[in-house]
Amino acid sequence: MQFVYNVILVLHFVGLAALLGGFAAQMKSPDKHVTKVMYHGTLLQLITGALMVVFAEAGWVDETINHSVVGTKLLILIVILVIAVWSRKKPAPQVKAWAAVGILTLINICIAVFAGAAS
Numbered sequence: 001m002q003f004v005y006n007v008i009l010v011l012h013f014v015g016l017a018a019l020l021g022g023f024a025a026q027m028k029s030p031d032k033h034v035t036k037v038m039y040h041g042t043l044l045q046l047i048t049g050a051l052m053v054v055f056a057e058a059g060w061v062d063e064t065i066n067h068s069v070v071g072t073k074l075l076i077l078i079v080i081l082v083i084a085v086w087s088r089k090k091p092a093p094q095v096k097a098w099a100a101v102g103i104l105t106l107i108n109i110c111i112a113v114f115a116g117a118a119s
């Protein structure tokens with residue numbers, strides 16, 4: 001089960017790359033907006049993060065979840081998701097939505113790394 005958990009963690013990083021990569025790639029674009037790749041990265045973060053919590057809570061892997069860290073990351077991710085869905089049908093540029101998603105993603109990375117989601 002540890003192998004499957006690690007695969008899910010890799011996918012968690014893929015989602016992170018999609019979010020942050022989608023943000024960074026538009027740094028110089030005049031049409032900054034929340035792209036489909038960023039939106040799908042958000043969904044991947046949510047699914048893989050939730051799955052890792054399930055694996056740890058079920059005792060399938062030897063990981064202890066830090067609930068306050070995961071809860072905070074989940075709240076921030078929900079905000080990202082709301083912004084992504086809200087700005088999806090709107091015409092570019094959507095600079096505020098693009099910037100908010102990038103900054104919130106960076107905050108979530110800092111929370112994950114400095115506070116630790118699991119140990």
Ligand code: HEM
Pocket residue numbers: 009012016019045046048049050052053063065070073074077080104105106108109112113116117118119
């Ligand atoms: C934009 C949103 C998110 C970002 C940028 C993010 C980023 C990260 C990063 C960088 C790590 C690796 C840190 C480490 O292992 O020391 C990590 C691990 C983890 N994340 Fe997230 N995360 C996000 C959302 C979520 C959500 C919503 C959940 C739960 C519902 C979640 C659950 C976890 C768990 C359980 C781990 C621990 C993996 C392990 O160390 O075994 N994450 N996340």
